[in-house]
Amino acid sequence: MELRGERECQSCGVQWSYYETGEITCPECGSIRSVGLDEPTTHTAGNTEFELTAVRAEVDDVGVDQLADDAAAAARDYLRRVGFVHAGELQPLDDTVLAASELRRVGATLGRVMRVEDEEELYLLELLRLADQNDRPSADEVPETLTPERGLAVAAAVDIYLTDLRRVHDDRETEVDRVLSGLRSRRKRIEALDGDVDPTEAEQLVRTTRDVSAYLREGDEAALARALERL
Incomplete structure (x- = not known):
């Protein structure tokens, strides 16, 4: 999928990278309202580990x-x-x-x-x-x-x-x-x-x-x- 990975929260203004966190919610206030700051980029890698x-x-x-x-x-x-x-x-x-x-x-x-x-x-x-x-x-x-x-x-x-x-x-x-x-x-x-x-x-x-x-x-x-x- 293509997405804008560099995000800015519309509620508190905090910026974060979806590429690093794998989360659409703001890491500071938990809001799901954010805007992308970069161009859409292909990203399929999940932020997940294999745990057995x-x-x-x-x-x-x-x-x-x-x-x-x-x-x-x-x-x-x-x-x-x-x-x-x-x-x-x-x-x-x-x-x-x-x-x-x-x-x-x-x-x-x-x-x-x-x-x-x-x-x-x-x-x-x-x-x-x-x-x-x-x-x-x-x-x-x-x-x-x-x-x-x-x-x-x-x-x-x-x-x-x-x-x-x-x-x-x-x-x-x-x-x-x-x-x-x-x-x-x-x-x-x-x-x-x-x-x-x-x-x-x-x-x-x-x-x-x-x-x-x-x-x-x-x-x-x-x-x-x-x-x-x-x-």
């Missing part, structure tokens, strides 16, 4: 199915509010979003199956430990039975990211278009296979997305070359 402390506290008190459901719900709520454009500037694709996307799918799957294997439960616990710390398990740690969840999670997170990328980078050069077209094709392939691809293939999608992002954000020519080489 409450879910982790349940580990010894609930069954794995309930734990999985609660983890999936927390991840789903976070993903509804996440975005990658802050005050018109594209942000990196971080591991928190990727981990939340995977936790949502792993939790939903393990919450409905009749039997959860030990390896699957341990993987759920590892996701719970890492996901809100901007970290996630490596590709070779993914249990074979949860490979589709990793693939679909990566495809979904990349789709969200590329949607925001296009909001702020409409005029693209030919090589960038080639990369974005290739990313779109690979994402669709993973989705068509219901995520059932080798986790290392899914990670290639992540690396290529991060490389084209680095080029657009920082002018990193080497990153663009790596992205083209992978395709």
Whole structure:
């Protein structure tokens, strides 16, 4: 969405930045009457953190199915509010979003199956430990039975990211278009296979997305070359 992020309260005159607070109410008097002081700017990044402390506290008190459901719900709520454009500037694709996307799918799957294997439960616990710390398990740690969840999670997170990328980078050069077209094709392939691809293939999608992002954000020519080489 586009908004005027620099605000001035019409009740008390205090100025603040919506980009920093994420709140439309005046931080001084609580009024919702304000005017924008700057030009409308694309802004999709929510002022929110992924917090799993409450879910982790349940580990010894609930069954794995309930734990999985609660983890999936927390991840789903976070993903509804996440975005990658802050005050018109594209942000990196971080591991928190990727981990939340995977936790949502792993939790939903393990919450409905009749039997959860030990390896699957341990993987759920590892996701719970890492996901809100901007970290996630490596590709070779993914249990074979949860490979589709990793693939679909990566495809979904990349789709969200590329949607925001296009909001702020409409005029693209030919090589960038080639990369974005290739990313779109690979994402669709993973989705068509219901995520059932080798986790290392899914990670290639992540690396290529991060490389084209680095080029657009920082002018990193080497990153663009790596992205083209992978395709």
